[in-house]
Amino acid sequence: MLREATIEPRQQPRQxxxxxxxxxxxxxxxxxxxxxxxxxxxxxxxxxxxxHFQSKDEILFHIMSHAMDITEERVINVxxxxxxxxxxxxxxxxxxxxxxLSEEDREITVMLHENHPLPPALRRKINARKKDYVHFxxxxxxxxxxxxxxxxQVTPRAAAFALVGMxxxxxxxxxxxxxxTGDAILRQxxxxxxxxxxx
Amino acid sequence: MLREATIEPRQQPRQxxxxxxxxxxxxxxxxxxxxxxxxxxxxxxxxxxxxHFQSKDEILFHIMSHAMDITEERVINVxxxxxxxxxxxxxxxxxxxxxxLSEEDREITVMLHENHPLPPALRRKINARKKDYVHFxxxxxxxxxxxxxxxxQVTPRAAAFALVGMxxxxxxxxxxxxxxTGDAILRQxxxxxxxxxxx
Numbered sequence: 001m002l003r004e005a006t007i008e009p010r011q012q013p014r015q016x017x018x019x020x021x022x023x024x025x026x027x028x029x030x031x032x033x034x035x036x037x038x039x040x041x042x043x044x045x046x047x048x049x050x051x052h053f054q055s056k057d058e059i060l061f062h063i064m065s066h067a068m069d070i071t072e073e074r075v076i077n078v079x080x081x082x083x084x085x086x087x088x089x090x091x092x093x094x095x096x097x098x099x100x101l102s103e104e105d106r107e108i109t110v111m112l113h114e115n116h117p118l119p120p121a122l123r124r125k126i127n128a129r130k131k132d133y134v135h136f137x138x139x140x141x142x143x144x145x146x147x148x149x150x151x152x153q154v155t156p157r158a159a160a161f162a163l164v165g166m167x168x169x170x171x172x173x174x175x176x177x178x179x180x181t182g183d184a185i186l187r188q189x190x191x192x193x194x195x196x197x198x199x
Numbered sequence: 200m201l202r203e204a205t206i207e208p209r210q211q212p213r214q215x216x217x218x219x220x221x222x223x224x225x226x227x228x229x230x231x232x233x234x235x236x237x238x239x240x241x242x243x244x245x246x247x248x249x250x251h252f253q254s255k256d257e258i259l260f261h262i263m264s265h266a267m268d269i270t271e272e273r274v275i276n277v278x279x280x281x282x283x284x285x286x287x288x289x290x291x292x293x294x295x296x297x298x299x300l301s302e303e304d305r306e307i308t309v310m311l312h313e314n315h316p317l318p319p320a321l322r323r324k325i326n327a328r329k330k331d332y333v334h335f336x337x338x339x340x341x342x343x344x345x346x347x348x349x350x351x352q353v354t355p356r357a358a359a360f361a362l363v364g365m366x367x368x369x370x371x372x373x374x375x376x377x378x379x380t381g382d383a384i385l386r387q388x389x390x391x392x393x394x395x396x397x398x
Contacts, residue, residue: 026314027316028316029229029230029315029316030228030230031228031229031230031231032230032316089397113371114313114314115225115313116228117226117227117228117231134372141396141397144397145397148397148398150397150398151398152390152394152395152396152397152398153386153387153390154387154390154391154396154397155383155387157378157379158379158383158384158387158388158391159387159391159396159397161365161368161369161372161379162365162387162388162391162396163365163396164368165364165365165366165367165368165369165371166360166361166362166364166365166368167364168364168368168371169360169363169364169365169367169368170360170364172312172364172367173333173360179356180356180357180360184354184357185357187352188352188353188354188357188358188361189357189361191351191352191353192353192357192358192361192391192392192395193391193395193396193397194395194396194397194398195351195394195395195398196351196391196392196393196394196395196398197340197351197353197358197361197362197392197393198288198340198343198344198347198349198351198353198358198392198393199347199349199350199351199393199394199395
């Protein structure tokens with residue numbers, strides 16, 4: 001047992017680095033954080049860090065990619081398996097809010113929304129994955145509108161941006177332990193999306 | 200005429216500085232931008248810049264304050280004058296979307312949403328003004344729910360966060376000249392908030 005425990009942090013050194021770097025970027029700012037700071041926070045030698053990542057840009061890119069991996073694995077891949085479109089959309093809303101509120105992943109996923117300067121080629125890769133996500137939500141909303149014979153003037157595209165916006169914005173105001181619990185947010189945001197807020 | 204034109208940029212030197220700094224912060228990152236860069240972009244001497252602002256923190260704080268001034272003047276102060284609650288809420292949605300989409304102000308208002316490290320006392324001042332805005336929206340939604348004898352389970356507070364979130368998120372995806380025009384966004388986001396997206 002002891003042996004496993006001491007070995008464990010080394011098993012996923014890249015993920016450890018990404019997590020520690022994301023924390024530092026948020027605490028002291030992306031540009032103000034050096035590769036040395038990241039190495040020091042992990043008690044790694046500079047060589048040890050450079051063995052995994054060549055630059056801060058590369059670290060930022062992999063933090064963002066990891067955030068998209070999390071979203072695809074825990075939201076899209078699970079929602080996909082739900083047969084009924086409306087149930088699938090409700091599941092997606094629940095899982096996406098879950099990722100945004102996840103204490104464990106917040107430091108990683110928050111980085112997706114801050115517009116730190118990334119080299120254009122890397123920025124394009126992240127933006128393409130963000131677009132794929134919105135596109136998945138858009139198609140799902142179109143399925144739900146069809147299923148309900150909706151007479152709504154709202155296009156699936158505008159609805160997808162509104163939904164993703166209201167959920168991704170949560171990190172700007174959410175306080176763990178506050179009046180609005182995760183369950184309350186889920187219930188109310190789902191109702192707003194399906195029925196509006198003042199009906 | 201010529202005389203006026205050459206004098207004009209000097210008439211509001213502080214606003215010129217804030218606008219130029221906001222542009223630089225977005226192009227090359229907040230931390231990577233120095234006071235020298237800001238002075239150079241405006242063809243100001245370093246002394247000329249320091250005459251107006253003592254530090255980059257102070258510039259960032261005043262950019263954010265100016266963004267809140269814009270929101271209060273153009274959204275709250277105008278919406279306040281509309282008597283009917285539902286009309287008032289529709290006006291607020293229209294004006295808030297207008298501020299987010301305003302090409303002239305975007306470089307200023309975007310800075311509100313990026314979490315650059317600001318000294319705690321200044322950060323608290325900005326956060327208090329953001330909270331006042333959400334509170335205004337919350338009270339307005341409560342008025343509309345009362346007026347409509349709403350049976351919604353959605354609390355005005357959750358609804359305010361959802362509405363402010365979907366609108367403030369627009370800057371993350373909006374492309375001027377794209378398929379979703381400002382008018383289309385306004386119409387559809389208003390419908391989503393009042394009736395949901397799949398009715």
